[in-house]
Each structure stands twice: as structure tokens, then as C-alpha cells.
Amino acid sequence: DARVTQTPRHKVTEMGQEVTMRCQPILGHNTVFWYRQTMMQGLELLAYFRNRAPLDDSGMPKDRFSAEMPDATLATLKIQPSEPRDSAVYFCASAQGSTDTQYFGPGTRLTVL
Amino acid sequence: DAKTTQPPSMDCAEGRAANLPCNHSTISGNEYVYWYRQIHSQGPQYIIHGLKNNETNEMASLIITEDRKSSTLILPHATLRDTAVYYCIVRVYNQGGKLIFGQGTELSVKP
Numbered sequence: 543d544a545r546v547t548q549t550p551r552h553k554v555t556e557m558g559q560e561v562t563m564r565c566q567p568i569l570g571h572n573t574v575f576w577y578r579q580t581m582m583q584g585l586e587l588l589a590y591f592r593n594r595a596p597l598d599d600s601g602m603p604k605d606r607f608s609a610e611m612p613d614a615t616l617a618t619l620k621i622q623p624s625e626p627r628d629s630a631v632y633f634c635a636s637a638q639g640s641t642d643t644q645y646f647g648p649g650t651r652l653t654v655l
Numbered sequence: 656d657a658k659t660t661q662p663p664s665m666d667c668a669e670g671r672a673a674n675l676p677c678n679h680s681t682i683s684g685n686e687y688v689y690w691y692r693q694i695h696s697q698g699p700q701y702i703i704h705g706l707k708n709n710e711t712n713e714m715a716s717l718i719i720t721e722d723r724k725s726s727t728l729i730l731p732h733a734t735l736r737d738t739a740v741y742y743c744i745v746r747v748y749n750q751g752g753k754l755i756f757g758q759g760t761e762l763s764v765k766p
Binding site for chain 2: 546575577584585586587590597598601633635642643644645646647648649
């Protein structure tokens with residue numbers, strides 16, 4: 543049963559620290575999305591890639607967030623420095639080509655103290 | 656911004672059909688209606704999508720009105736495991752882009 547995996551599942555850190563979240567898309571999927579979910583804002587897209595190239599990162603705070611795909615099996619989302627307002631659940635999703643069925647991972651719950 | 660309006664919450668008795676409405680009065684001719692759900696603490700899960708014809712799969716049925724301004728997701732025999740937040744999303748098919756989630760409907764299935 544192919545699934546999107548995310549690590550870590552939970553992360554507690556202190557303000558100012560660097561946080562790196564990882565996502566392994568479903569094998570063969572070439573489109574990867576990063577979403578963030580908070581109680582106030584709900585689910586919102588941060589960035590997405592196709593064939594490892596960034597297509598849209600307009601939802602991402604540029605000064606502290608960065609997203610990359612070092613290879614086809616790994617996507618990373620980094621926050622440096624982290625702030626308490628970054629506390630949220632971060633979801634990764636993957637899809638095959640331009641089809642619209644996005645498969646979501648279990649999420650990384652981030653708490654910044 | 657989300658282009659859909661859904662009731663914030665609904666209840667359904669276990670074993671009965673759950674009918675979740677969605678209004679999308681500004682939908683464009685090339686936009687499809689998608690439904691996802693999110694069970695507590697899990698990632699969203701795709702359910703079904705359609706353009707103008709009714710659709711059915713192993714999870715649910717989707718009924719779209721003739722003017723396409725509203726739709727209803729039907730879970731024919733709701734179980735406790737169907738308790739979740741259900742999101743109705745409109746977007747152009749096969750563009751592979753972002754999903755714009757609204758607030759969704761929190762469905763509680765009760766014994």
C-alpha cells in the first residue's frame with residue numbers, strides 16, 4: 543500500500559532554532575505539495591514542486607522558510623529561524639503528473655516554544 | 656479564497672445516509688467539484704470528484720445540480736469511522752495545482 547511518509551511526526555523546539563521536515567512521496571509521483579494547517583487559517587498551500595522544480599511557493603514566508611527536493615524521493619521544508627507562530631501541522635502530499643488525486647502524508651506536528 | 660460554502664457541522668445516525676451539501680454558485684464551466692475528508696489528526700483523503708454528471712465510487716456518491724451551483728456528497732451507510740471534516744473544493748481538472756480548502760463540514764456520526 544503506497545503511502546506518503548513524513549518525518550518527524552512530532553517536533554518541539556525553541557524559538558530561533560532551525561527545523562527541517564522531510565517527506566517521501568509515493569514512488570513514481572512527480573508532484574509534491576507542502577500544506578500547513580492551523581486552527582486560525584485552516585489548510586493552506588505553502589509550496590509545490592513538479593519534477594523537482596518549484597512551481598509555486600507564493601504561500602511560503604520567504605525570509606524564513608525554504609523548500610527543496612534534493613532528489614525524486616525526498617522533499618524537505620526548512621524553517622530558520624523558527625517562531626512560535628510557525629506552530630502548526632505541516633502536511634506533504636504527492637500526485638502523479640497533473641492528475642488531481644493528491645495523497646497526503648500523516649503530517650508533522652510542530653510546536654515552537 | 657475558497658469558492659464554496661458548507662455548513663460548519665452536521666450529525667448523522669450510524670447506518671443512515673449522510674448528505675453533505677455544498678454551494679458553489681460562482682463555479683466556472685471548466686471547474687470540477689472535488690470532495691476530500693480529514694479524519695482527526697490525519698492527512699486529508701480524496702473521496703470523489705465530478706463535473707456535471709452524478710458520480711459514484713466505493714466511498715460515496717456525488718450529486719451535482721443541473722445548474723452546477725450546488726452539490727451533495729452522499730455517504731450511503733455512514734459508520735462511526737466516517738466522522739471527519741468534509742471539504743468541498745472547486746477547481747479546474749487536471750491542472751495538478753493546489754487545493755484551496757475552506758472550513759469544511761464537521762460530520763459527527765452517532766451510534
